Amino acid sequence: MEILVILVPLALALGGAGLIAFLWSLRSGQYDDLDGAAWRAIADDEPPQQQQAPTSASASSQS
């Protein structure tokens, strides 16, 4: 039963990590545009020669 000393904190830590991940995703606005996100996944990548690629990449992380 000594294994509990490892397993219980491990389980709680995993659960806590899940919770923190959820709160982070909520704060960073991941749920603001559920319809759009569904489409973005299958959208074509932007042509590489265009210069604004970094712009939209930074946009996706901050909004």
Add this chain to the structure above:
Amino acid sequence: MQVTRDFSHYVRTAGEGLQHIDLAVEGVHCAGCMAKIERGLSAIPDVTLARVNLTDRRVALEWKAGTLDPGRFIDRLEELGYKAYPFETESAEATEVAESRFLLRCLGVAAFATMNVMMLSIPVWSGNVSDMLPEQRDFFHWLSALIALPAAAYAGQPFFRSAWRALAAKTTNMDVPISIGVILALGMSVIETIHHAEHAYFDAAIMLLTFLLVGRFLDQNMRRRTRAVAGNLAALKAETAAKFVGPDEISRVPVAAIHPGDIVLLRPGERCAVDGSVIEGRSEIDQSLITGETLYVTAEQGTPVYAGSMNISGTLRVRVSAASEATLLAEITRLLDNALQARSRYMRLADRASRLYAPVVHATALLTILGWVIAGASWHDAIVTGVAVLIITCPCALGLAIPTVQTVASGAMFKSGVLLNAGDAIERLAEADHVIFDKTGTLTLPDLEVMNAADIPSDIFALAGRLALSSHHPVAAAVAQAAGAKSPIVGAVEESGQGVRATVDGVELRLGRPPFCGAETLVGGATLDPEASIVAFSKGNEKFILSVRQGLRPDAQAVITALKARNIGVEILSGDREPAVKAAAHALGIPEWRAGVTPADKIARIGELKQRGAKVLMVGDGMNDAPSLAAAHVSMSPISAAHLSQATADLVFLGRPLAPVVAAIDSARKALHLMRQNLWLAIGYNVLAVPVAISGVVTPLIAAAAMSGSSILVMLNSLRARSASREIA
């Protein structure tokens, strides 16, 4: 005079030398649009952020301060094929968003705690029947307490706050028994754990909170989405006015940025967006939206003009006396608030039941505890049973039964273009079995259409359209629109009250009154629609006449057929002349129609139908029909042209099609059905569960599961109201 567009009202600074604007965009549907818009806007130098939100149909833009004019984004979007409007977040929407996020955060915490407490509870349950050591059980209980207590303190906030507010106001609501149940269950569990008991109820308390939060969040989210759509709608229809910013300089600004005392310019063909009085100029104005009088009124210095009046012939300068409170934005917001906070008859019933119910629940729980003690049970067992009763009788399902259906149904109606104006409109509309239509502006479109475009050679018609672009007259605007004209003819001259003329390739073109074009003989000879306005077009010696009138709504016939198929009686009552009404009735296949009816006659007819037991739905255009709208069982108005403030109807619908009438009836019928079903589900659950709980065979955990189950069942049932709107389109 130079005209500029002023968007400074909508621009805000986003820090680090950046400026931010939100635009509502029409016609964004898919990934293609999204990529096209984002690429198109990012390509403008100095734009640092262009991101489309597909759910809310908005674009967020940021750029380096001072480098760009926001008007440029709107032009760029226009080039890409999208109409965009600056958007201002109302404070109400911001609150909803914040509230929604808070609930989601609470839900995340509660769900995390539930999962982990359950993980600890299941070994305890199985350990109780096998060989678990009491020390291990206590250890698990303490761990559960460690997770559940802080989680409940955080995630329970929405309930504790609301319960506290109710108690402070010396009333009770649903959240009072919930809060007491949760606190009691947690407190007792701690005491049990200290005394090394076999059972603790941390799992029950936290699971209850989780399921209740699911319900709260869904409800809240529906409201938030509806509000976002409404906000966009208001932005898309936002009225602007030409405000004088200098003696000779005009800026086009949103009505919200106009204040009493400002001076605005009103050109021919424009609808006035403010209330005020004329300080310069002379014109005819059409006030039919306000007074119902279709004859034009002469406006000159000192004449008061009201929002919604159409300026016909001359240019006016108007000093503003009242502006923003009468705007469409304000009105849509008001309607939406009405709809969201609507207290329908059933809702009032359910509310009252919940309010009466709370004291009954407390009394029942207390009596159960005392009863068991008197019957010889220990205080401990009696309190456990009491907690189970408190949780299981919590009238959440009853409280959710009506509002959830109402929210879902009004959301579904909103999608098909119908706004609720009265709380009990859904219930009354569901009962309607006879529809009376007004003709003008209801069966017909409020704007003008060219009726005989097919009789005129297309090149001539296109030329007439281009010439019409140079005129501000509403009839000319209709001609230009029908011809799809884009480029005006250079050098066209408008002769006030007569028409426009221009010379192209040495041939004189004229568009206007028949005498202006020398076409009186044509008008005399032709048999024409009695309702139509006639304009003439001449190209050299070739002369044509155009008949312009209000056309029937495109789907009017289909709607009438659909109504008949639903066994709903249809008739037309119109104040218009007989030939016009007769023609419309024939075109739509409505056998029952009356023409030349006064408002009093309409009310008499509605009274007559009422006496026969019919539930009448009156569909009319809001202003001149106000008395009959009020007399009918339930009423509906189109508001495409009218100013919303004149809408006295129970429901209003937007846009060109008439289909919202059928969509609303279907949604309402389905919603009423679901409301009744939900009430029976909720009452049935309580009637069954309460005696079982009192008898003491239910533990608090089972009680929490059963209660949450009934709430979720009711909520899922309500969601079925959404599908109703899809079947029609």
